[in-house]
Amino acid sequence: MKPPVTHVGVIGWVKGNLFNGTLNSILSIATLYLLWKVVPPLIRWAFIDSVWHTTGKACKPAAGACWSVITENVRFIIFGFYPYDSQWRPLVAMLVLFGLLFYSQNRKHWKKHLVYVWIAGLFTMGLLMKGGLFGLSPVESTKWSGLPLTLLLSVFGLTAAYPLGVILALGRRSKMPGVKWLSVTYIEMIRGVPLISLLFMSAIIFPLFLPEGVTINKILRAQIAIILFTAAYIAEVVRGGLQAISLGQYEAAESMGLNFYQTMRLIILPQALKIVIPPTVSILISAFKDTSLVVIIALWDLLKTTQSVLANPEWMGFSPEAYLFVALLYFAGCFSMSGYSRKLERELSAGEQQ
Amino acid sequence: MQAEKVPFWLDPKKRAVIFQIAVLGIVGLLAYYLISNTIINLKRQAIATGFGFLDKESSFEIGESLISYSAASSYGRALIVGALNTLKVSFAGIVITLLLGTIVGVARLSGNWLVSKLSGIFIEVMQDIPILLQLFFWYAIFYESLPSPRQALSPIKGIFMCNRGIAFAVPEAHPAHKYMVLVFLAACVLSYFIRRWARRRQEKTGRLFPTFRVSISLIIGLPLVVWLAFGAPVKMNVPKLTGFNFVGGLTLSPEFCALLLGLILYTSAFVAEVVRAGIQAVSRGQKEAAMALGLKPSLVLNLVILPQSLRVIIPPLTSQMLNLTKNSSLAVAIGFPDFVSVANTTINQTGQSIEGVALIMALYLIFSLSTSAFMNWYNKRAALVER
Numbered sequence: 001m002k003p004p005v006t007h008v009g010v011i012g013w014v015k016g017n018l019f020n021g022t023l024n025s026i027l028s029i030a031t032l033y034l035l036w037k038v039v040p041p042l043i044r045w046a047f048i049d050s051v052w053h054t055t056g057k058a059c060k061p062a063a064g065a066c067w068s069v070i071t072e073n074v075r076f077i078i079f080g081f082y083p084y085d086s087q088w089r090p091l092v093a094m095l096v097l098f099g100l101l102f103y104s105q106n107r108k109h110w111k112k113h114l115v116y117v118w119i120a121g122l123f124t125m126g127l128l129m130k131g132g133l134f135g136l137s138p139v140e141s142t143k144w145s146g147l148p149l150t151l152l153l154s155v156f157g158l159t160a161a162y163p164l165g166v167i168l169a170l171g172r173r174s175k176m177p178g179v180k181w182l183s184v185t186y187i188e189m190i191r192g193v194p195l196i197s198l199l200f201m202s203a204i205i206f207p208l209f210l211p212e213g214v215t216i217n218k219i220l221r222a223q224i225a226i227i228l229f230t231a232a233y234i235a236e237v238v239r240g241g242l243q244a245i246s247l248g249q250y251e252a253a254e255s256m257g258l259n260f261y262q263t264m265r266l267i268i269l270p271q272a273l274k275i276v277i278p279p280t281v282s283i284l285i286s287a288f289k290d291t292s293l294v295v296i297i298a299l300w301d302l303l304k305t306t307q308s309v310l311a312n313p314e315w316m317g318f319s320p321e322a323y324l325f326v327a328l329l330y331f332a333g334c335f336s337m338s339g340y341s342r343k344l345e346r347e348l349s350a351g352e353q354q
Numbered sequence: 355m356q357a358e359k360v361p362f363w364l365d366p367k368k369r370a371v372i373f374q375i376a377v378l379g380i381v382g383l384l385a386y387y388l389i390s391n392t393i394i395n396l397k398r399q400a401i402a403t404g405f406g407f408l409d410k411e412s413s414f415e416i417g418e419s420l421i422s423y424s425a426a427s428s429y430g431r432a433l434i435v436g437a438l439n440t441l442k443v444s445f446a447g448i449v450i451t452l453l454l455g456t457i458v459g460v461a462r463l464s465g466n467w468l469v470s471k472l473s474g475i476f477i478e479v480m481q482d483i484p485i486l487l488q489l490f491f492w493y494a495i496f497y498e499s500l501p502s503p504r505q506a507l508s509p510i511k512g513i514f515m516c517n518r519g520i521a522f523a524v525p526e527a528h529p530a531h532k533y534m535v536l537v538f539l540a541a542c543v544l545s546y547f548i549r550r551w552a553r554r555r556q557e558k559t560g561r562l563f564p565t566f567r568v569s570i571s572l573i574i575g576l577p578l579v580v581w582l583a584f585g586a587p588v589k590m591n592v593p594k595l596t597g598f599n600f601v602g603g604l605t606l607s608p609e610f611c612a613l614l615l616g617l618i619l620y621t622s623a624f625v626a627e628v629v630r631a632g633i634q635a636v637s638r639g640q641k642e643a644a645m646a647l648g649l650k651p652s653l654v655l656n657l658v659i660l661p662q663s664l665r666v667i668i669p670p671l672t673s674q675m676l677n678l679t680k681n682s683s684l685a686v687a688i689g690f691p692d693f694v695s696v697a698n699t700t701i702n703q704t705g706q707s708i709e710g711v712a713l714i715m716a717l718y719l720i721f722s723l724s725t726s727a728f729m730n731w732y733n734k735r736a737a738l739v740e741r
Binding site (some may be wrong): 017018020024027028031032175176177178179182188189191192193194196197200201204205207208209210211212285289290292293295296303307317319320323324326327330331333334335338 | 377388392464465472479482483490491494686698710711718722726
């Protein structure tokens, strides 16, 4: 005998998931009504009435979105002031980075050679951006802007902050009061203040710290601020991993006669760092999002190049379109990373249960 | 027999002392180097240090302020105005975020497929777009896309939306309001004592008292009685268009609206995740066991589910509230005069960069340290008492 038609197929699904009970039915109908009110006009604005390849003037009378602000300025938004003829270089550098990230995604590749691959990759990217070798014309770092700058700040920020964070985490768990006190103060201080105050510090106060005549360029100063900030958060994540390692592991290592550095390098850190990979990816996501703050100290990152396009009288008034485009870029980056983090978490926890 | 003498570099205790002295020494030397450089540089640029500038006249205007302020006031007062604005936006943000975040978090777990998926999309989208970008977006919407005051949108009667902000109708000032607030506060205190008394009585006699219903009716009912006793004043102060702007009612600036909206949407996505995790942390068996004991659904929620999930929810929730407060510092990017923004103006005018940044850091450190003090207190109170 077949089940009644209202329990299987589309009708069964709708009944079971949308109209099971009075409250749910009301909720579903209200939500559907709201969607009906919001989504069609939005689609109309974004696709049907929109304008794609025109000048700013031609955009003004259009009823829909003016995507021309993106299509006409996309190279400036992405690459900023990088010399127009050499913009293939940051493009290749970004592709190298994406390739590296894609390659590292596979857990089968997590071996020693991955470190060398990354060092080679970072070196290639630096060379492509900076130039000056192999017939590439040198490009001042003051001209680095747009998406490459955003990626550079976040990737180098996390890479450099990681070792510092691990040291701070170990310091926080140290039995020596001096070291512990120092690490705790640093971590809590940095975590207590907003990133913007550190960026202000890098922009205004940092030059005062240096002896006369020595200057460090603005991008590097902001990079240092981001590294110092991220390190404190990494330290807390790594501390969580260290706490999860059972005392028996330490005792076993000690009874084998290993000293502190051997214990950490061979026994504790490999286990602890493996546990904290998913939260580390979350930190990478926040670091990626947080780099947008450099706009406030007038660095030309992705957001700033977009704003400068919008400040042009021709394109004034199309901010929602431009910001939606930038939001899409950020969303694509963060969404893929958080999806990867979730997948990894599943895989790792499955490994634990075996 | 004499113990063998251990060379000092093999004695862990002595080694620890030496190591610590070395680390602290290096940090101290670094600090000394930076500070001495700074002092030399400050002398060279003839910048006076110290907080004396706080008493000087600020000579800049601040768009919105909770206390009286003019360009003739001192820098110190300007900074207080900024700090109050930070508190204002954080407080409003926290209250609304808690509400919205809880609703979205519960909706994420709803049996209704549509509602659950939509809140999932909301959470993912809001979390993955930088807060600063969201602020710019909302500010652009408020500033560029909304019409001028003359063509202001009025979605609900008494509310006007235009590029000068949102204007609300508010009840016209009446002496009753003061007494209503007083009675409201008194009702809150009274409910607290009723709760204590009810708990003691239950411990002694086992009889239950409908604390929640009684307190709610006290808190709502008493101000209502006062309002009726004053003859139920209903006159509203409706904003009116005079000249180029609205007069009367309560007007929120576009900067404030954009900042508040951005903070709320961004943070409530995180709060929703926290709430979802907290609810899921209570195992199904707990609810079933409580129901098997014959408890009513409201008691199951109050006595079994909430105490356990709150223990999981509260710590990450406080850190999200703190994040909201810290993120409110991005107000500087859209021109809302919060503490960072005012401090930034002060730095630009006086050149007292070190003092200015130190003040910013100090204010936020006070916020976060007091929050963590609260967290420690709560954790101690709520920690599981294990065998």
